[in-house]
Amino acid sequence: MDTNKILATMRSQDILLAIGVLTLIVLFFVPLPALVMDFLIAINITIGILILLTTLFIKRAIEFTAFPMLLLVTTTFRLALNVASTRLILSEGNASTQAAGKIIEAFGNVIIGGNFVIGLVIFIVLIIVNFVVITKGSGRIAEVAARFTLDSLPGKQMAIDADLNAGLIDQDQARLRRTELEQETGFYGAMDGASKFVRGDAIVGLIITAINIAMGIVIGTTSHDMSVAEAASRYTVLTVGDGLVAYIPALTISIATGMLVAKSGTTQGAGTVLFSQMAKNHRPLLVATGLSLFIMMLPGMPKIPFLLLAIAMGGTGWVIYQNSLKPPAPSEEEVKQAEEEAKKPPPEPPMASLLHVDTLRLELGYGLLSLIDESKGGKLTEQIKAMRRQTARDIGFVVPSIRIQDNLQLQPGEYSVFIKDLKAGGGVLEAGMLLAMDPTGGTLSTIEGKDTVEPTFGLPAKFIAESQRESAQFNGYTVVDNSNVIVTHLTELIKDNLAELLTRNELDKLLDEVRGTNAKLIDEVVGDKVQKGLLQKVLQNLLKERVSIRDLPTILEALADGPTTRNVTLLTEHVRTRLARQLSHQHTGEDGNLNLIALSPAWEREFIEAIKSDGEDRS
Structure with a gap:
């Protein structure tokens, strides 16, 4: 192997990590000089500070998924330094207080301050603070976060599927969200176990401190002719200094652990979240002023x-x-636009428009009009466009445009969906509120809000304020805004009425699209083999069963090869047979398996006998 290949291999990050871990293991057994100890201790302190600052500035906990592994490596590094420093303290501590390095001596003198008893007490207090308060608290937070993350996993998966069905995200975005969800679940599970490293490290540090002081006094008095007071003073300085240089990074990493697991559900830096939430309400500050x-x-x-x-x-x-008392001032553009609109006379609709029937229409109460006002953050219009694109990809034809209009006769938070001027569904929402629901269908007893029923699937739900979003999601509930509720309901109503939406005009558009690449197939099937009206009925039968007609050439080929008949049921069955792969894939689970229900021969005979035949017709 030439030199370039060796250098290229050494640059590999995985190789460097392996070398670093093996070096940590060697530190447990190889004596180190004081100068090397100073260098390694400086690295240990710097790494602890770097980890703490990283956890403070990241926006989401899963941005630091390497933390559990890093926690194990830093804990091992710290324990290796403890073993190496203990070896130096007990073997050479009699010669000088710099036996284990200048950093240990400096920290020991700062804490002790001339009285080793006071210094020892202060050091023990630091150990107890880290062990009882910080490590125990962060461990409990990690345990609870892991449990609630696992409990909320089904709800989050359903929310991703709902956004995908509503057209808000595509397949790639849904796959990315599922990957992030898997990372989050694995991260909090790993943090639950990794927090035990921090607690165990605190216990080991306390034991090593006791051993260093006790054995130092024994070795000093028996092997080096030192008095008990002199030995206690010398070895206490070294032990406290050693413990302190180990506990500074241990303390910073313990705080970082608590900060990281406490960031569950936040999407901003710790400082931004802290100050923005505390500055929202003036009452706590004024009450605290009075108490001060x-x-x-x-x-x-x-x-x-x-x-x-x-x-x-x-x-x-x-x-x-x-x-908080000042209303938001309108911008100059908004004022100018309002003045221009006020000067315009209201347009009078032509009489012919009264005869027009909207294929799809969405009517909103005045309390929901902000959902379609982009200047106020409304996103309903864009979500409906995304839903139409997704439906076209899933079903195979473009849903007609949806007319959105206000209706003062509706309640402020009410909406209605009309298909060909007939009401197909609707619901009542609370303007400015969010809808929380339990994906398992249970009651929402752990949060406060106004009880209601989710309009699309009839699940028990509650209207909650925006400030309760994180709390509801932490409890495993699915939380959606009014725009998502309307789009989801609209999507399901459209899917339930796809056959009615496939008009002769829409069929002509589909055939024109296919004619560009399959003109001969169109000429062979449509007209001579199958009348256009019969083709429309076959496609409507498929849509009633939510079978995609996107692969229209295959459907036309199936009709071309099928029997010559005007029986829509037989033609539909023949097409379904040709679409067997598509139908199987549509119902295949993520594990690649297709779940089936097998009937006993007795039940199968009952179904066959129940089929009534009248020529080609069967029912």
């Missing part, structure tokens, strides 16, 4: 700190309160 002033007036309390805090919180709360 009250504490300041208590006898013996220092005045300046509480007064400064009261001024800062009171001023901030007052500014937030004043801003």
Whole structure:
């Protein structure tokens, strides 16, 4: 192997990681000089700070999926340094306080401050804080987050399927969301176990500290003719310094662990989420201001700190309160546009328009008109366009345009869907609210809201405020806004009435599309073999069963090869036989299996005997 290949292999990140892990194992057994210890301790402290800052600035927890593995590596590195420093302290600690390196000596002197008893107490307090508070709390958060993430998995999968069916996302986006969902589930499951590393590291650090002090005193008094006080002072300085340089990165990584698992459900940096949520309401700040002033007036309390805090919180709360009272000012363009619209006379519709029948029409109450106003963040129009594109891909023909209009006779949050001027469905929503539902069909007892029924599938649901979204999703509920509710309902109503929507005009459009590549097939089948009206009925039969007619050339070939008959049922059955692969794929599960129901011979005989035949007709 030449030199270039060797260098290329060494650049591989996987090889470097393997070398690093093997080096950590070697550190457990190989004595290290004090200079190398200083360098490795500096690396350990820097890595801990880097991990903490990374968790603070990332927006989502799953952006740091390597954290559990990194936690294991850093814990192993820290334990290896503890073993190496213990070897130096016990073997060379009698010679100098710099026996284990200058960093350990410096930290030991800072904490002890001339009194090793006080220094030891402070160090033990730091250990207890890390062990009892931070590591235990972050471990519990990781455990709960893992459990709730697994519990909410079915609901999130159903939400992805609903968005896909509504046309809001395509297959690639749905696949990406499912991949992210798998990563999130695996991440929180791994964090539940990885948090045990942090807790175990704290326990080991406490044991090593006790061993270093006890055995240091024994070795100092028996092997190096030191007094008990001198040995205790010398080895306590080294042990406390050693423990502190290990506990600084341990403490930062413990905090990072808690911060990371606590970011579940957030999509912004920790600082942005913290300050934006605390600054939403002025009441807590004003109440805290009053309490600070009250504490300041208590006898013996220092005045300046509480007064400064009261001024800062009171001023901030007052500014937030004043801003909440101001209505959002309209922009200059909005004012100019409103003036121009007011000057225009209302257009009078022509009489001929009264005879027009809308194929599809969506009527909205005035409380839902903001959903179609893009200047106010309305996205219903774009979602309907996306739904029509998705339906065209799934079903095989373009759904006619949907007319959207307001209706003052409806309730403010009511909407109605009309197909050929006949009402096909509708529902009542709460303007500005979200709809939360349990994908399993259960009741929503853990959140507050207004009870209702989801209009599309009839599931129990509740209207909740935007501020409750994260809480509801954390409890495993599916939360959708009004636009998604309407689009989902509209999609299902369209799929239920596809046969009625396939008019003769729509059929002509489909045949014109196919004629561009299969002109001879069109000429052979349509007219001579199968009349256009008969073809329309066959396609309508397929659509009633939600069978896609996108592969229209195959359907036409099946009719060309089929029997010469005007029986729509027989022709439809013949086409279904030709579309067997498509139908099987449509109902195949993600595991590649097709679930079937087998009938016993007795039941099969009952069904056969129940079929009535009248010539070519069967029912």
